[in-house]
Amino acid sequence: MPHQISAADLAALRSELGGPLFERGDDGYQAEIDGFNSLSPMAPDLVVGATSEADVQAAVRFAAAHGLEVVVQATGHGSYRGVDGGLLIRTHRLDSIVVDPSAPTVTIGAGARWMDILPALGEHGLAAVTGSSPSVGAVGLVLGGGVGPLSRTLGWAADRAVAFRVVIGDGSVVVASAESEPELFWALKGGKVGLGVVTELTLDVLALPEIYGGGLFFEQEHIDEVHRAWLDWAKTLPESANTSIAILRLPPEGVPEPLLGRTVAHVRFAYVEEGADAERLGTRGAELLAPMRAVAPVYLDGVGVMPTVECGTIHAEPFGPLPIWERGEFLDEIDADYVERILEQAGGSAESPFATVETRLLGGAIARDTVLPNAIGGRGAAYSLLVIAAVVPGLNDEALPVAGPALFDAVAQYSHDEINYNWAGHPSPAVFARLWPAETAAKLAEVRRRYDPAGTFGFGN
Numbered sequence: 001m002p003h004q005i006s007a008a009d010l011a012a013l014r015s016e017l018g019g020p021l022f023e024r025g026d027d028g029y030q031a032e033i034d035g036f037n038s039l040s041p042m043a044p045d046l047v048v049g050a051t052s053e054a055d056v057q058a059a060v061r062f063a064a065a066h067g068l069e070v071v072v073q074a075t076g077h078g079s080y081r082g083v084d085g086g087l088l089i090r091t092h093r094l095d096s097i098v099v100d101p102s103a104p105t106v107t108i109g110a111g112a113r114w115m116d117i118l119p120a121l122g123e124h125g126l127a128a129v130t131g132s133s134p135s136v137g138a139v140g141l142v143l144g145g146g147v148g149p150l151s152r153t154l155g156w157a158a159d160r161a162v163a164f165r166v167v168i169g170d171g172s173v174v175v176a177s178a179e180s181e182p183e184l185f186w187a188l189k190g191g192k193v194g195l196g197v198v199t200e201l202t203l204d205v206l207a208l209p210e211i212y213g214g215g216l217f218f219e220q221e222h223i224d225e226v227h228r229a230w231l232d233w234a235k236t237l238p239e240s241a242n243t244s245i246a247i248l249r250l251p252p253e254g255v256p257e258p259l260l261g262r263t264v265a266h267v268r269f270a271y272v273e274e275g276a277d278a279e280r281l282g283t284r285g286a287e288l289l290a291p292m293r294a295v296a297p298v299y300l301d302g303v304g305v306m307p308t309v310e311c312g313t314i315h316a317e318p319f320g321p322l323p324i325w326e327r328g329e330f331l332d333e334i335d336a337d338y339v340e341r342i343l344e345q346a347g348g349s350a351e352s353p354f355a356t357v358e359t360r361l362l363g364g365a366i367a368r369d370t371v372l373p374n375a376i377g378g379r380g381a382a383y384s385l386l387v388i389a390a391v392v393p394g395l396n397d398e399a400l401p402v403a404g405p406a407l408f409d410a411v412a413q414y415s416h417d418e419i420n421y422n423w424a425g426h427p428s429p430a431v432f433a434r435l436w437p438a439e440t441a442a443k444l445a446e447v448r449r450r451y452d453p454a455g456t457f458g459f460g461n
Contacts, residue, residue: 005045005066016058019051019093032090033073044071044088050110051093053165053173053199060197061171063087064456071458072197074111074137086458092137094199099124105162107202110139114312122309127208129157134312139201144192144422145376147384149213149314152242152364153272156379157203158189159370165200169452173199178372187447190376190436192421194448194457210278212285213242213270213314214303222296223247223265223348227339229295230267230359239364241288242270244315246358247346251390258300263348267292268314269303278305323391325400328423329408330381330416334359338414345407346387353396353403356388375444377436378420385411386423 014021022029024045032049033042045068048059063070069086094109097117101124108117115134121127130148131141138157141148146157163177164185174196176185187195218226230245237243245267252261269292271285282305289303306313331338342359346352362381369379387407389400419434421427427435436444448457 009062009066010046013058013062017048017051017055019049019055020047022047022049033088042083042088043085044083045085046087047090048087049090049093053094053167056089056091056167056197056199057171057173059087059089060167060169060456064169064171064454068456069458070197070456074140075113075135083458089197091139091197091199096200099126099205101126104205104207105202106205107200108138110137110197110199110201112138114138114141118309118312121205122209122307125207125209126205127308127311128203128205129154129160130311131157132312132315133317135317138203139198141422142201142203143188143190143198145190145374145378145420146422147360147362147366147420149268149270149311150211150242150272151366152239152361153270154206155365155368155370156190156374156376158374158376160204161185161189162202162204164188164198164202166196166198166451168196169454169456174451183443183447184451186373187375187444189374190421191444191447194444194452194455196451196457206274208272208274208308210276210281210305211270211272211308211311212281212303212305213311214301214306215269215314215316216267216289216292216298216303217259217300218265218267218296219299220263220348223263224343226265226267226292226295227343227347228336230292231334231336231339233291234361237288237361240272241285242268242272242361242364244268244358244360246315246356247342247348247352247354249352249355251355264299265348266316270311270314281305325389325391325404326387326425327404327408328384328386328419328425329411330362330378330419330423331359331383331385331411331414332416333382334414338411341410342407345403345410353399354387354389354407356386357407358384358386358388360384360386375436375440376420377434377440378416378418378423381416381418381420383414384420384423 022032032047050056071083072089074091091110095111096109097112097120098107099120104126114130132148142157166174174181234243248266249263250259269289346357421435424431
């Protein structure tokens with residue numbers, strides 16, 4: 001514990017909080033700091049389990065008064081670096097969800113997850129722009145921009161932000177919207193870090209009860225030919241179609257029985273058409289997907305008309321906690337040589353330590369600027385690359401430090417000038433310099449100084 005914090009100081013903080021306060025070593029401390037990614041070592045001096053916006057304010061004021069860095073964690077999906085001091089604010093208890101069908105909007109607390117938000121919207125035939133994993137917190141996704149399985153058609157999650165309630169560096173609360181604190185509003189839509197603690201977010205939602213989506217699984221012997229075909233096919237798709245392809249090396253437990261221990265190609269697909277009925281969705285979606293179904297025998301076909309509330313199943317991502325190694329990149333146009341390099345590193349015949357190697361088609365609505373400006377980085381990329389491994393000591397922990405850089409070095413020539421923060425993990429200085437165009441980065445730095453002049457908020461989780 002920092003020497004300037006006394007027992008009386010902590011007692012005073014506890015008296016202000018409605019939620020728990022933990023010191024390192026307390027009973028319950030470890031359970032409070034555990035998040036999705038169990039690989040990142042977390043050892044803050046203090047942890048506040050916020051149950052209200054007032055708790056967040058008290059925690060920020062205390063940290064500022066005692067020179068403690070503040071980091072924030074909702075679900076822990078964005079935890080890529082260790083925390084070895086300071087004050088951690090856990091926001092997972094702030095999980096309110098209020099749907100206004102007449103607007104239509106949804107207002108959510110800082111800890112609300114898509115797996116809870118989507119069913120609440122689905123009761124009204126509404127949908128939101130989400131991430132690929134239903135267990136991800138919505139606020140963290142939006143702060144980085146937010147690309148999901150429907151984004152080529154519907155854009156970034158942050159494009160639909162209406163207002164944020166934010167605790168800023170002095171512990172006060174501001175509402176950031178197009179009319180109130182507009183520069184902070186701009187920064188929160190893609191600026192991700194160092195701006196404050198968002199306690200509540202309002203998003204525009206849309207009437208979209210159904211889509212045509214899911215995944216095609218191909219056995220290991222067909223991984224290479226399916227990848228080569230996917231690239232040519234993806235380039236033909238309209239922006240109403242969304243797709244990615246992944247090489248999956250699945251564990252011997254924790255997945256559906258037909259996939260246990262298998263290595264497969266997984267073609268993810270979603271066709272979106274507002275106002276279309278199930279028959280239209282099924283007919284048009286199947287027409288677009290037909291070339292991929294014909295490439296090779298389909299081992300499992302999970303694509304069809306589905307309620308939009310189930311769009312989080314398209315990527316079939318696991319729930320945590322897991323010891324995750326993850327690295328991403330945004331890409332310019334790719335070609336057949338890119339595919340061969342990926343296959344050489346992680347294809348059907350490769351010895352690979354990765355659980356997932358995914359190439360995703362971007363473009364469409366992802367690339368278009370919106371009426372209200374924002375700070376999203378990477379909007380102009382054509383594709384993304386995401387590599388994930390569940391670290392298993394004695395199995396892949398020694399291979400990853402070699403194989404990971406080797407894969408990204410092999411495709412470095414395709415890297416886009418920018419990489420979106422949500423793909424970057426905890427970026428190195430070199431990567432941080434690529435998160436936004438220079439003008440955007442300079443403006444973000446100015447906004448951070450204005451709302452957090454003491455630099456209380458960390459640039460970590």
